[in-house]
Structure formats: C-alpha cells, structure tokens
Amino acid sequence: MADIFLYRPHFVAFIILFLLGMYIMVVNPNLVKKLIGMYLMQTSIILFFIILAVKKDSTIPIILNSVTALPPEAYANPLPHVLMLTAIVVGVSTLGVSLAMVIALYRQYKTLEEDQILGKMK
C-alpha cells in the first residue's frame, strides 16, 4: 500500500489535486474561489489522462524530418493528449460561462459571498 508513494507518485499527485479542488469548491463561500476549485479539479483529471499517455524512454509523438517510421513503443501515446485538448476547451468555456454568471450576480447583489447573497434574497 505504501509503495504507491515510491513507485507511482504521479497518481498520488493527481489524487491530492482532485481532492483539494473538490474541498475548495465545497467549503469556500466565495463564488470566485469555488470556480478556482472547480478548474483545479478539471485540471487534475487532465493530468490523469496525460499520465496514462506516458511510456518509458519515449519521445514526443510528432513526425520529424526523417521519413523512417518509428515503432509505436518509441513515442508517447498521442490519443489522450488529443482528448485532453478537447477537455481543456470544455473547461475554458465552462469557466467563461461561470465567470459571466458571477459578474451578473455581483452586479445584482453587490457581494461575492454565497451566504450574503442568500441572506439578501430572503
């Protein structure tokens, strides 16, 4: 059980970032800090996919000047990278929409703390 810290420290980093992001999102009453937690959580999942793409002693999956084909073991798996490009775009658009919502809320209630907004609504 403890060998995960020795042999797989990147997965431990992913778990810590994911839980940290979720903790920030749930506990903090400030709306913008919730968004920071949300984006941190999404970034940790992107990190997870990139970890899956790494191979030992592999180079980048880009065709260089030479025409000789490399065997598949020699370059890192490009599919998770491509999937994560899409996931980054999705994360950025979600962040854009949520920031627009936060600004509209601020213009209406003049505060960014969720409990104060709930108090003003009653």
Place this chain on the structure above:
Amino acid sequence: MIQPHDSVIVHTLARVFTPIIQLFALYVLIHGHDSPGGGFQAGTLFAASIILPILAFGIQNSQVVLERQAIILGGIGILLYAGIGLLPLILGGEFLNYGELPIPGMEASARRHWGILGIEIGVTIAVAATAVSIFYSLSQRGKGEEN
C-alpha cells in the same frame, strides 16, 4: 470603461508585442498539421493580441472589434467550420469527410489536407471572436445579461 494604463513601459511593449503575437498565432495555425498547434490555440492567441492593446491604451483608443461584430464573426467562423463539414454530408459521404469535398484536380489525401486547414481557420475565427466577446461582456458596466 477600461482606462489607459499609466506606464510608458506597458505602452511600448504593447505596441511592440501585438504584431509579434499575431504572427505567432498565424504560425501556430498553419503548423497545426505537423506540430502542436491548430485552431483553438491560434484563436486564443489572436484574442490575446486584440485584448492587449485594449488593456494598455484604454478601450476608447483601441477598440478594433465591436461587440456585435465579435458575435457575428464568431457565427461566421462556426458556419465556415460546419459548412465545410456539411458539404460532404450533402454530397453523399459522411460529415467532415474531406475526401469527398468537390474540389477538382486534387486527390483525396490533398483534399483532406486542405479541408483540415479550412476548418482550422473557421475554428480560429470563431474562438478569437468568442474570447473577445467574453472579455467585453466581463468588462463592461451596466449590461448585466448572460450572453
């Protein structure tokens, strides 16, 4: 209303860097075939090159793209992307199958090459326009609507 920045350093550097950023965005767009890059990255860089002068010189002096123009440009960009994707669907192939685009005088692999470049240009325009319109809606005062 964004006021001009006070510092001379910011003014000079914004004046120097804006064309460099745009050139790099074009480079990233066209080299998306063979190296990391492509439509979304180039679009964000273009948007940065439009937003940087606004932040440095104030919105009165350097607003190149108005809000309405930004949204319409975004629509045109997506229409370019979806139109290039729709054309093969109408002509009997599949959606986004550039091998069936009706360009005479080219073989299928070259058609796929130019098809990808076409949709990347559409995506660049759309992403740049969207990012600029998000910037406008986040920075204006008094227009508190969702879009």
Place this chain on the structure above:
Amino acid sequence: MTSNLPGFLFVIPFFAAIIIPVVGFTNQKLCRPIALGALVFLSIVSVISLSEAVLHGPLSHEFGGWAPPIGIVWVIDGLNGLLMVAISVVSLIALVHAGPLVEKELSDRVIPFYSLSLLLIAALGGMVLTGDLFNLFVFLEIGSLASYVLVGVAGGRSLLSAFRYLILGTIGASLYLLGVGYLYAETGTLNMADLAQRLPEVIDSRAVLTGLLFIALGLAVKMGLFPLHGWLPDAYTYAPNSCTPLLTSVVTKVPLYAFVRIAFWVFGMEALNTQIPILVVLGWIGAVAAIVGAYLAIWQENFKRMLAYSSVSSMGLFMLGFSLGTETGFAGGLFYVLADTLMKAALFGVAGAAFYQCGALTVTDLARLRRNMPWVLVALLISALSMVGIPPTAGFFGKWHLVVGALEAEKYFAVVAILVSSMLTALYFFRMFQRVWAKPLLPVEPNFLETPFPIKLSLGVLTFGIIALGLGSDLVMGLIFESVIPKGF
C-alpha cells in the same frame, strides 16, 4: 448499414442554432420560424430514422470517413431512435409553448433563448446517438452549458440556482470523464462496441470497477438521482417559465439513457449479474428515491417546486425499472420514460401558462384559473392523473409494466416502492385537485389575459399524446420488446 441520417440528425439543430444569432441580429422576428422549422424537420427525420432502424437494422454513420474503432461512429438502433423521436417531438411542442412566454419575460433575450435551446437539443441528440464514450462527454458538456445558461437567463434568484447547477453539473461531468479514463487505461479503446468486446477479459480488475462506479456517479449527478439531486429543486423552480418545459422533460433523461447504454450494452448482463452487482445497489437507491421524492413533494407549497420533487421521485422509478433485470421491467421503465417526457412537459407547461396569466406560483393559486382557463385545467387534470397512474393514461401502463416486471424478478421491495410512491403521489396531486376544484369559485379577476393560441395548442397536443400513448401502449410495448431489449436477459 451505413447511412447519412445520423449526420443530418445532428446537423439540422446545430445549423439552426448557429444561424439564429447571425440572422437574428438583422431581424429578430425570424428567430422563432427558423427554430420551429428546424425542429419540425428534425422530428420528421428522426421518425424516418426510427422506422429505418427498426425495419432494416441499426444505422451507423462514421464521422470523417474514419472506420471504427479509430473513428467516431454514431449508431441508431431501436432505443436511440425512440428516444430521439421523443426528444425532437417534445422539444418542438415545448418551443411552441414558449412563444408568448418569451415575449413577455425575456423580451430582450429572444436570440440567446432560441439559439441556446436549439444548441441544447443538438447536444441531447448527439448524446443519444453517439457510439463513443468521449464524444458522449463532449456533448454532455455542450448540453449542460446550454442548460446552465437557460436556467439563469432570467436574472435574480435564477442566477444563483444556475450557478449551483453549474458547480454540481461540472462535478458530475468530471467524474464521468474520470470513469472513462479508467476504462481507457484498462482496455485502450473508447468506442462502445469495441469496448464491449474487450471488457470480458479485464472485467475482474479494480480499474474497470472504479471506472464503472465513477461513470455511474457522474451520470447520477447529471440525471438527478437521489441523493445527488441537490441542484434539481432550485433549478426547476427558479428557471424562467419559457425554459422549464424543455429543461425538465428531456434533459435529465439523456444521462439516464447514457448509463443504460453503458451498463447493458457495453458491460452486458452477464457481467452485471455476476461480477459487478451494481444493479442491485441502483435498484435500492431507485426505490428510496421514489419514496423520498414523493414524500418531500407533499410539503411544498410552490407548484413548480412540488413538480421538481416529483421529478426526483420519477427518476427513482426509472432507475428501479432498469435495474430489475427482467425484460418486462426494462421495457416498462423505457415506456415510463417516454410517458414522463410528455407528462412533465404538460405539467410545467400548465405552470408556465398559470404564471403568464395571473402570476400564480403556489398550488392554492391555481384555483384562480378555474374561471377563465378551464381547458388548461383539463390538461393539468389529465397529466396529474397520469403521474399518479390512473388508467387509461400512459402513466398507468408504465407503472403497470414496472410492477409486473418487479413481480417477475421477485423483487418485492420494488413492488412496495412503486406502490408507496404512487400513493404518496396521489396524496399531493389529489390535495392539489381539492384546492383547485373543491372550493367555491373565486371572484372574477379584472386583468386576466386571454390564453394565447400557442399555449393552448401545445397543452392540447400533450394531453392528447398522454392519452394516445396510454391507449396505444401495446403497440409501443411491442415495438420495445421487438427491437430495443439488449441481449442477455
């Protein structure tokens, strides 16, 4: 067989969603005809694809010409086709209904409303038809973004509900993506058919179990399954009345479909019965959700909030039906899903009409409609009777098949849950009937508007549809038994 119909099912609403802002900036009155025309076209094409899929076998469309498992493929079979027909028809009716409401409450935001509604419908269609797990995530997020903005478009209280919906919905989608990552790590493919072939060798590994659990958790947040339904009551109550019929009738059912597709077609019944007993857990959760949702609905005074908790209860019944493990239970669950799209659209349509006419918000306020809007109250009566489960409405036949399926599977807790939730549903709906009809007529209100024709038309079509679906239930059940049930039952 390969066909272009799935491509058109995506392209029609997507193009309409893009064209509406570009055209609408010049002339705002063109938005509504473009939107309605696109949805009529979409409904026709989806009925054609359903008939093709049922008669000639599943239709597949490989995007970009790249063959699976490398490329993304969209497949229409019986389950897809039925759900696509339901989505397109009900969203057409919901947008017809929304016309007068949009002019009244969202008069300066007409273009975003139509554009986002069509984008939502395109994304729901994409989620329903796709055969690739990551493509499902992309469309899940597109649809969710559109629905977050649609919930918050009215400003004020709805903005905070939309923000909470955004946070919780993004957690759900991220958990789904994490689950897909685990499955990809273990098998190396994202295509559903290919995954179904590669899974039996690796099904005993912990990564696959974790993947399925995260996918189930993420989709449960998105569909509003108790206890992960926290965003649902606020979002349904405070969303503007133009958007609620569309949002409440179809948006939560598509993640449910996604889970059913992944559980029964990708993993298969043998795995679900022997190695990964997730259906047992989901059956109990569904039973608890059905009872608790109905119980919480009894205490609500706001009409839309009562209907929101009723939706939580219905989602529990759907999950219960799909997790029974028998053919009748599965078919009953699917039939009840189709019936529920009509019922929810009708009920929230009545709520929207009541608010448009006289600002009615609570259950007691609905009595004010008795003098001037008797036909809207007929729609309310029929859809409420259908929710309780009284023949010959569609809801009765759905619950009947669910109970028969539960008795076949010998899961008596499911029978108890269905009956108890129906009794609790009867309690709050009959209390509503009592408050609306059993009291003396209220005095005439001076500034009552005439019910607009689109609202009357849409509510009439929905009411007719509920009764027609009930009377024609053996046709629909026959279709489901013949072409929808997955292998392995």
